[in-house]
Amino acid sequence: MGRLSVPEIQARKGREPIVALTAYDVVSARLAEEAGVDLLLIGDSAAMVVLGHEDTLPITMEEMLTFSRAVARGSERALLVGDLPFLSYQTGPVEAIRNAGRFLKEGGCQAVKMEGGQEVAEIVAAVVRAGIPVLGHIGLTPQRASALGGYRVQGRDLEGARKLLADAEALVEAGVFALLLECVPAELSRIITQRVPVPTIGIGAGPHCDGQILVFHDVVGLWPRFRPKFVRSYAELAPEIVRALRNYAQDVRAGNFPGPEESFSLSEEVLKALTEG
Template identity: 60%
Template sequence: MAQHAKITLPQLQAMKERGAKITMVTAYDYPSALLADRAGVEMILVGDSLGMVVLGYQSTVPVTMADMIHHTRAVMRANPAALVVADLPFLSYQVSVPEAVANAGRLIKEGGADAVKLEGGQAVVPAVQAIVAAGIPVMGHLGLTPQSAVQLGGFRVQGRDEAVAAKISADAAALVAAGAFSLVLECVPAELARRITAELPVPVIGIGAGPGCDGQVLVYHDLLGLFDRFRPKFVKQYARLGEATVAALEQYRDEVRQGRFPGEEQSFK
């Protein structure tokens, strides 16, 4: 059952401190946000993964600010109690610090988000500092960063060797020092994620990062079995709604063809 009061940053921090797990789910529209919030998750992410899951792109790179604002607005119309974080899309924060602040502000002012998320480590620290100084909460994202997946060698686990693991740890500390209220760790070895989570004072949310994080995030369509283009190892399907939906549509098709729908009860007199 959904929370009645809006989840706040201090509440999430308190959950970290007492060892309570945090749940985060992506949502890209009004109905998915409504259902996720009814389930009582603490955070909703309007991820730029919508480019692949909803818009049919091959990566997150083509997603625009207009896309993110449009989908964030739809999510916010559900009036979720969950804290809503919206992704800054590719090249909306890398070009310059002023542009990063302006685009983060758009997600808050025009989209209605509670916070923003961006990918990268020490290279984005100036942008994080400036966005936080403008009064906008920032969540970091390290490990597998989809916007730069080509540079990383594809969608693969990051941090298996010591040098990369050390860089991820250093980047995490730098982001927190810059003012990030939370971090996402994606596709990193479980032990590395556990160590970073223990070292950092802020909530660390994992996706493909093992059970040692402060919380977990999954894509709505992945966990419900609604997206089948690919299925990462870290995804657990809690339902197979895609299969059920196809079956329902096939039944509808058959009933129309056979003249069984609409029936008496669906007709007006």
């Protein structure tokens, strides 16, 4: 079985929910594959979750490609989407095409994600014309968080809601194969989902989207530092991991690890030769 294709994801609209997950490495990708996830996004949120930055802005193309290659090595079925980092596409279509192409050529991806609406529609269209599928991203766009007044729900007032509708229409016209809606009121997400011909994938956008996406670390409870309202954690692995590491440390300090079962031994003949010679 090969990877899910862009047309197969598009065909899910209004029919079968799309299960998407943000992942950054081989382990998370393999576990997601075993769980049957349809789409894996290699998100620039790796800047915060993996690299420890305060926001997504510092991550580079080279770092994103490293994460992308790791996820590609760990998965076989899911559609892989690379997240174009800050300033890798905003400067114009030529650089956007070059960097988007690197995700396909070097990163093992089949598509890329770009943040923004009407203001990036022309760049999105150029990337699509170059043969690179694009997942649009509107609502709360973390790369523009400072301009949006922080990490806030978008589209709550009439003006904001109309802008998001216009953004969605502009991106569809530009050729996106799907739309990611982040931190958008559920009622507005329903309207957008009904009006656009491409699938919508929500994160903090209510139940009416054609699919949902969360970050791997949030789903399994590995990121206790911050948990947004829209996250549902299906496990709490962080305390379990700390407990395991404490037990390991205690065994090392007490001389209980490694034991005979974790050690290798010489044959009696070799040992005798060494000790007598």
